[in-house]
Amino acid sequence: MYEVFIRNDIVKYEERSEALKAAKDATLASDGRITVTVTDGVETLSYRDGKLVAYTYETRRDGGGRDRDLDGDEKPEGLDEE
Numbered sequence: 723m724y725e726v727f728i729r730n731d732i733v734k735y736e737e738r739s740e741a742l743k744a745a746k747d748a749t750l751a752s753d754g755r756i757t758v759t760v761t762d763g764v765e766t767l768s769y770r771d772g773k774l775v776a777y778t779y780e781t782r783r784d785g786g787g788r789d790r791d792l793d794g795d796e797k798p799e800g801l802d803e804e
Contacts, residue, residue, distance in 0.1 A: 723761045729754070734761075745769045 724741035735741040768776040
């Protein structure tokens with residue numbers, strides 16, 4: 723699920739491509755930055771004048787996918803102590 727934030731309005735889209743097109747189109751029609759955000763908060767894109775001006779992809783998130791607690795006993799695969 724993707725959300726497009728336009729000032730105080732939030733419009734939700736199932737497809738990433740639909741959300742990005744809506745953001746581009748909205749920035750062509752308005753004066754200001756439009757933000758497209760994946761609802762899990764991992765990816766954020768900002769558009770102005772129909773062009774991408776900022777892109778953020780969070781690679782380190784608590785409790786998510788590849789990031790595990792490496793401070794404990796768990797070690798990344800393939801890392802041997804010598």
